[in-house]
Amino acid sequence: MSVFSTEQVTEPLGTVTEPMIALIVQGAKRTVLNDRIFDYHSGQYLVATVDLPLTSQITRATPAEAFLSFGLPLQPAIIAQLLVEAGPTAVRPHDGPGIAISDADDKLLDAVVRLLRLLDEPRDIPILAPSVRREIHWRLLNGPQAALVRQIGLSESRIALVARAIEWIKTHYDQVIRIDDLAAEVGMSVSSLNRHFRAVTAMSPLQYQKQLRLQRARMQLIAAPHDVAAIGYAVGYDSPSQFSREYRRMFGAPPGQDAARLQTAAIVQE
Numbered sequence: 001m002s003v004f005s006t007e008q009v010t011e012p013l014g015t016v017t018e019p020m021i022a023l024i025v026q027g028a029k030r031t032v033l034n035d036r037i038f039d040y041h042s043g044q045y046l047v048a049t050v051d052l053p054l055t056s057q058i059t060r061a062t063p064a065e066a067f068l069s070f071g072l073p074l075q076p077a078i079i080a081q082l083l084v085e086a087g088p089t090a091v092r093p094h095d096g097p098g099i100a101i102s103d104a105d106d107k108l109l110d111a112v113v114r115l116l117r118l119l120d121e122p123r124d125i126p127i128l129a130p131s132v133r134r135e136i137h138w139r140l141l142n143g144p145q146a147a148l149v150r151q152i153g154l155s156e157s158r159i160a161l162v163a164r165a166i167e168w169i170k171t172h173y174d175q176v177i178r179i180d181d182l183a184a185e186v187g188m189s190v191s192s193l194n195r196h197f198r199a200v201t202a203m204s205p206l207q208y209q210k211q212l213r214l215q216r217a218r219m220q221l222i223a224a225p226h227d228v229a230a231i232g233y234a235v236g237y238d239s240p241s242q243f244s245r246e247y248r249r250m251f252g253a254p255p256g257q258d259a260a261r262l263q264t265a266a267i268v269q270e
Contacts, residue, residue, distance in 0.1 A: 001115065002071040011262060012057040014215035016170075019074040019152055019163075021140060022046045023104055023112060027067030028060035033099055034202040034211070040101045045108075047145050049074070049098040049152050050163045051170065052201060053211040070112055076160075078137045079153030086141075094147035098159055098200040108139040161186055162200040165193060169205060173212045174236035179205060213237070214250050218258070225259035 012032070028041040032055040040046055041060065048054075061067035083089075104112075115132045118125050140149045151159035164186045169177065182205055183193045197205050213235040220231045232243030232255070247255045 003069070003116070004071070005066050005068045006058055006061050007063045007066045008058075009061055010058040012055045013262075014053060014055045014211075014218055016051050016053050016212060016215065017048045018051055019049050019076070020047075021072050021074060021136070022048075023070045023108075025068040025070060026065060027058065027069075029056060029067070029069070030059050031056045031099075033097065034207070036097065036202050038099065038101050043104055044101055045104050046099065046101050047074075047140065047149060049148055049159050050200060051166050052099060053208065053215055054099075055215075070116070072112075072115075072133065072136060074137065074140070074149070074152055075133075076152050078134055079141065079149065080155075081153075082134070082138055082141055083150060083153050092147055094151060095199065096148070097202050098148070098162070100145045100148055102144040105139075105143065108136065108143065111135045111139055158196045159200060161188060162197050165197060165205065166201075166208070169209050170212065173209055173216070174234070176236075177206065177209055210246065211250070214247055217243070217247065217255070218251065218262075221255055221259035222262050225256055225263065228255045231255070 012030075023045040024040060024042050026042050028039065031038045031040075031046060033052055038046060039059070058067045111132055115129060115136070118129055118132070137149075140146070143149075148159075151157035154160060165182055165188075168182055168185050179190055179193070183190045186193065188196070194204060197203075197208070201208055203211070217231050217235045220234070221228070224231065228244070229240045232240050235243075237243035237246075244254050247258070251258050253261065
């Protein structure tokens, strides 16, 4: 699990999230998936069910009331086991993207608090933490996003198939990808792959690859803002001008200028 806190609002930063629950305890946050915006605040949680290229920003945080959040990766094996033990359940199919926001109820909050309290008793963690993590998964499977979360544990669900396609793209993100090869890798037709992939991620496989390339380039540029051309080549671009053009279109500034701005913001915040 992870706990994050800051007393200041942040710049929008990109990351590729894993399947997880992110619960806000205090403050507010904005997460963007392609052209879809998800705003959530204290008492709400975001569930992501596949690895998604997201841009996130803390939108409410002050020294008097710092932003505070809790994160926990979601494990397909736990969800699959819970589905087997619970038996058949009538759940309306989920046909939206692989990310959603809901209010946290008292039962979910209670489980999260008990998991955090184990940090005060390190000897209890290996014994008690697995059961509390399991309970959190169970609460999600019985919450408002049950239809979405259950797909993580179903090996042939739309979420699972898209997750396999995403893993392949992540391995080959810096190479030229043929959609026919990707579809064959996950055992789907090209039309079915494109339809399911767009439904889950709000973008096509090639758009996903582009966002992955640009977000990884951005993280590298923060550490080496003067190596623009080399970093462009490293993430798969053959043309520095194309890299700069697509980078500016996504982040609003050329690579070197954007990296310098992010470095300055990080120094000021620190």
